[in-house]
Each structure stands twice: as C-alpha cells, then as structure tokens.
Amino acid sequence: MNLSFWLNGVYRHDEVEPDTMLLDFLRDKGCYSIKCGCETSNCGLCTVLMDGKPILSCSTLALRAEGKKIVTMEGMQKEAEEFGTFLADEGAEQCGFCNPGFIMNIFAMENELEDPTEEDIKEYLAGNLCRCSGFVGQTRSILKYLQYKKTKKREEAEK
Amino acid sequence: MLKIKSYVKVNSIAEAYELNQKKSACVLGGMIWLKMGNRNVSTAIDLSGLGLDTVQELEDEYVIGCMTTLRDLEMDKSLNTFTQGAIRESLRHIVGVQFRNCTTVGGSIFGRYGFSDVLSMFLAMDTWVDLYQAGRIPLAEFVKMKKDRDILQSVIVKKTPLKTVYLSQRNTETDFPVLTCAASLIGEQPRTIIGARPGCAMVVEDREDLLYGFTEMSKKEKAEAVRKFSEYAAANVPVGSNMRGSKEYRRLLTEVLTRRAWEALGGIKE
Numbered sequence: 124m125n126l127s128f129w130l131n132g133v134y135r136h137d138e139v140e141p142d143t144m145l146l147d148f149l150r151d152k153g154c155y156s157i158k159c160g161c162e163t164s165n166c167g168l169c170t171v172l173m174d175g176k177p178i179l180s181c182s183t184l185a186l187r188a189e190g191k192k193i194v195t196m197e198g199m200q201k202e203a204e205e206f207g208t209f210l211a212d213e214g215a216e217q218c219g220f221c222n223p224g225f226i227m228n229i230f231a232m233e234n235e236l237e238d239p240t241e242e243d244i245k246e247y248l249a250g251n252l253c254r255c256s257g258f259v260g261q262t263r264s265i266l267k268y269l270q271y272k273k274t275k276k277r278e279e280a281e282k
Numbered sequence: 283m284l285k286i287k288s289y290v291k292v293n294s295i296a297e298a299y300e301l302n303q304k305k306s307a308c309v310l311g312g313m314i315w316l317k318m319g320n321r322n323v324s325t326a327i328d329l330s331g332l333g334l335d336t337v338q339e340l341e342d343e344y345v346i347g348c349m350t351t352l353r354d355l356e357m358d359k360s361l362n363t364f365t366q367g368a369i370r371e372s373l374r375h376i377v378g379v380q381f382r383n384c385t386t387v388g389g390s391i392f393g394r395y396g397f398s399d400v401l402s403m404f405l406a407m408d409t410w411v412d413l414y415q416a417g418r419i420p421l422a423e424f425v426k427m428k429k430d431r432d433i434l435q436s437v438i439v440k441k442t443p444l445k446t447v448y449l450s451q452r453n454t455e456t457d458f459p460v461l462t463c464a465a466s467l468i469g470e471q472p473r474t475i476i477g478a479r480p481g482c483a484m485v486v487e488d489r490e491d492l493l494y495g496f497t498e499m500s501k502k503e504k505a506e507a508v509r510k511f512s513e514y515a516a517a518n519v520p521v522g523s524n525m526r527g528s529k530e531y532r533r534l535l536t537e538v539l540t541r542r543a544w545e546a547l548g549g550i551k552e
Contacts, residue, residue, distance in 0.1 A: 124289060141326060142286035144317070164314045165456065170380050176353075177380040182314050186289050187330065228380065249456050250378010 128188040130154075131198025139185045145171070148185035149195060156196035156223035160252070167251035170224035170231075171195050177231035196223045199230060209268040215260030217253075225251045229265060233272070241266065284317045291328045295414050295433055298327050302431050309433060311389020312351070314381065334388075334435065337361060344439040345412075348388025352400065353379060355387060364441065365407070368448040368464070372403035377456045392434045394425055394482050397458040401425065402477030403448055405485060406464035408440035422485055442468050447546045449539045450478070453526055460527040463539035465547050472496050474511075474543070476536055479521045486515050486540075496548065504548040512541035 126139045130152065139148055146169045149157050159181055160168035169181040172194040196203050203226050210216045225248070232239065232247045239247065244265055245258070253261065292298040301307050306324035308316065334347030337358045344361060355361065356373040376382055376399060390400035391411065409421040414433040421437070446466035450459040462477035472493040477483030488494070492511040499507060516537035523529045545551040 141289035142284060142323075163318065164381055164384075165377055167378055167380055173383075176383045178383050179314075179380045182312070182317050182381075182384055184286075184289070184310075184313065184326070184328075186291075187328070189291070228378075231379070246374060247379055250380050 124186060126186060126189055128190060129192040131194055141184075141186065143185045145180040145183045145185045145188055145193075148188075149180060149193070154195040154197050158220065158223065160221070160224075165250070165252065166221070166224070167228060167248075168221055168224040170227045170251070172227060172231060175231070175234060177228050194227075196227055199227075202230060206264075206268050209264040209271070210261065213260045213264040213267070215256060215264045217255035221251060221253045221255075225253070225261070229268075233269070238273075239269070284319065284321055284323065286323045286326045288324065289326045289328065291331045293331065295329075295332065295435055298329060299414050299431075299433050301325050301327050302433060305431075309392075311348075311392065312385035313389075314385050315389070315393060315395070329388075329433075335386075342441050344441070346387055346437045346439065348386060348392075348434050348436055350387045351383050352376060352385045352387065352390065353382040356382060361439070364439075364444060365403075365446050368406070368446045369403060372399045372448040372450070372462075372464070375399070375450060375452060375455065375459075387437055388434050391421070391424075391437055394429070396480045396482050397478050398483060399448075399450060399459060399462055399477070402450075402462040402464050402475050402483040404437065404439070405475045405477075405483050406446050406448070406466040406473060407444060408442040408468050410438040410440070412436045412438060425482055425484075444468055445547055447543045449543050451535050451539065458526060461521075461532050461535040461539060463536070463543050465540070465543035467497065467547065470495075470497055474515060474540060476515065476519045476521075476540070479519065479532060480524045480526070481520070481522065484519070486519055488514075490514060493544070499548075501548075501550060505545075505550050508541055508544040508548060508550065511544065512537045515540040 126137045146157055158168045160166035164179050164182045169179055170177050171180045173191050228251050308323045309327045329349055335349040336347050338345040339360050352373050356370050361369050390398055404421055410418045411421055411424045412418050412435045416432055448464045450462040452459050459478040464475040466473045474486040475483050492507055516533050519536050521529050521532035
C-alpha cells in the first residue's frame, strides 16, 4: 500500500505492507535509533514523535503515519547532542540502550509541559524504562538541562 | 503475531459497519492489546479519518469520540473539573505518555477488558455508549452484553452533578492494577465500582441501602455507613486470583479501597 508522510522534515512516498509496524518500517529506512526493547508496549525504547506527540512505534501501524510528521532522533541530532552532554556529566548513561526513546520523550515533555517539577518529570517519563540505573542520574540531568534551557531562553529574550 | 491482509481507512461509520460484519475483520483502536495477540485479520478497519478523536462539551453532556486518546482525556480540563481530577487519576498510571497517546477510549471501552482503569472510571459516571446499530445504551448495561459486530462511535457522559473519587492498587507503577475502585455520587445516587477483580469492572449493588441518604448524614453516621458498606462490598464482590494477586488479597483490597474512596468522597478523610 502507498504511504506518504514526513520523516525528519523530508516528505516521502513509500510502499508498505498493511501489517508493518512503524518501528520496523522506520528501521528499514535507516532510523536505527529506534529499538524494540520489550514488545509489550512498556519500555518506551521505540518512542518517536508523530505530529509532535510521543508515540510507541512498536504498536503503531506504519500506515497510520499517512500524512503525518514523524520525527526520530536522527532528525534531532543537534538537540540530542546538547542533552547528551547533560546525561554524561551526571553519569546517567550506562549501556545507553534506552537513551534514544528516553531523549525523544524528554523533547516531547519540553514541548508539552511548562516548567515541570521533579514529580512531573518522573510522571511524564514513567513509560521509559532503564534497566541499568535508578533514574536518579537521569532526573538530575533533566533538571539541569531544563534549567540551562530556561536561562538560555531568558538571555536570548534580554538581548 | 498479528497479521493483516488488508487495511481500510474508512470514510464513514456505515462503511466500517459493513466491513466489520465479516468475522475475521477487526476495527482498530489504539492497537496496543491487539498487536499482543496471535491473530489473522482479513480487513483492519481504521476509523481515524472520521474525526472521532475529540471531546465535545455540550450543554448537558460530553461526547467523547471513540478514537480520542487516553492522553487527550487525561489532559481535558473540563472533564477533569467535572470529575474533580478523577479522570486524570484513573489514567495517569497507565504505562507512560507514549502509551496513552496510542490507546483510545473506544478500544478500552469496547474491549471490556478486566484490567481496565478506563472502564472502572466511566462506570462511576452517568455514562452511555453510542453504538452505530444499537444506538445509545447505558455503559452499565453494555459491559454485560455479549460482544457483537456493532461499532462504538462515541462515549457519552451526562452532566448529572457528580462527585467522584478514583483509586487503584498496583504492585508496581505502570503495571496493570491489582484492583480498581471508583466511588461516586451521581446527583444523590451513590455508586461504587470495583474493577480488575480480575474480571470486568462491576457496579457494587447496595442491596442493603447502607449508603442511602449519604449526603444528608452527619460525619459520624457517614463513617459508620462507610465502614459497613466496605465490609459489605468485600463480602459481595466476586474476586479471583491471577499472577498479580490472590483472591484473598483482592478481598482485603476491596474493603480498604472502598472505605478510602467513600471516606474521601464524604469528606471524612482526605
């Protein structure tokens, strides 16, 4: 079947089988940041943004992307690198397998929540599982990252 | 593994209904549960092009399209004001934001899943389902009906004055609930729901009228009525065992959650 959608800012037309999941389809198109961690829709490793909202690509038919804007971490390299330094500085990264889905959900949270508290952050990211850490380092890195972004935004506004 | 032979994004509910009469066809909701099973689907029917993904607030009711995501429900300010935040409380523990951006209210209600927080919450309100063929039916009746090939178009919540509290017990955050409990006063009418028994959520019939006239009771009378009713619920709600909890544990939880919910509703405790 035909599928036309935006992938990381590029409009494209593809052929896809009716039962192909978005995760498999996107990996086939070279988006290897997306991973299948659990296959029970629980781990968040396969998170991508669909029209700005985080979804589980493992549980979404590729055909449901018709006419939508899909963003994966391949399309947010600069932003991911910026946040990645905060993760590294807080020693929050161990095996790194969960990072792409985790980072995509942080970007979604940044767009959706204004000035989230630590509790808001934990609730928003409850669907991203990390089996290495206890989320303490990650939470610390997110709080510092958000503070940095806030300061940066304020400084730019003052210029 | 889920196998789909053909996929149709329908242009009308009538088209969806017609396609769905074939036993091997399947209407897609959020697909989370569907994709977990082994199933060969001849025609996957997608309703996502019909604009049934919004919460409409009318003068006397909310009309919630079947394709509205659980996340949209969770974030709906008006519905949350109407339910004193109970809708959000019932949804926010369901896995994560990404998951709730996929799942739909139609899929959750039509599936009548035993574990459903959504079903427990909606049963606690004056809720109706709007089916393409059968028309409007109270949700409490719908949950007892045998599954058929009709199409759920929307879920309607009547704006009957409502006070409600939602509680659930989970072994760990984001897991299925071990038990859910919703207590509400629909107008003056008390209603208690127990779900994840692990069977489908049910209305606890107060055959002894223990909560009758609850709003008129003094604080002391309320506390006594709540105590008696929670014991009654534990004795009368059929519960069972599964990997998340034993029958005995669920019976204890039924009493505790019922008591806590009614204590909160009656202003006895926060």
